[in-house]
Amino acid sequence: MKTPIRSTRCELEGGYFVVLRINPPMRIFEEVGSKDYTRIMKALAKLTLESNLTDDDDQPIDLQTVEGWGEVNLDVVLEVMRRWNEALGLPKATSSGSATPSSPEAAASTRPTV
Numbered sequence: 001m002k003t004p005i006r007s008t009r010c011e012l013e014g015g016y017f018v019v020l021r022i023n024p025p026m027r028i029f030e031e032v033g034s035k036d037y038t039r040i041m042k043a044l045a046k047l048t049l050e051s052n053l054t055d056d057d058d059q060p061i062d063l064q065t066v067e068g069w070g071e072v073n074l075d076v077v078l079e080v081m082r083r084w085n086e087a088l089g090l091p092k093a094t095s096s097g098s099a100t101p102s103s104p105e106a107a108a109s110t111r112p113t114v
Helices: 026-032 037-046 064-072 073-089 104-110
Strands: 009-010 017-021 050-051
Touching: 009 073, 017 037, 017 073, 026 037, 037 050, 037 064, 037 073
Parallel strands: none
Antiparallel strands: 009 017, 017 050
């Protein structure tokens, strides 16, 4: 079923931003929730619609590629993922680790039952 793409704009320090899709197919959502960093970066590349991040030489970073996400500092990746989770309405992780922010289980636990 083809649906309109919905997105969220993650505003970052220094005027930088990343626009991510918030209604991806479940296979991409599952990749974000995996513990495999390569799968997570592949999913982030598929979710990225637009960005103005640059490298240390002020050259644009292509976040629609795994290689591009591999060039982004970890704190920026974590902030983008946190904001994406917020846009999806997913619960925050607890110190006990009971709710993984990007996991399908966490998302399912917040959905109303029909």
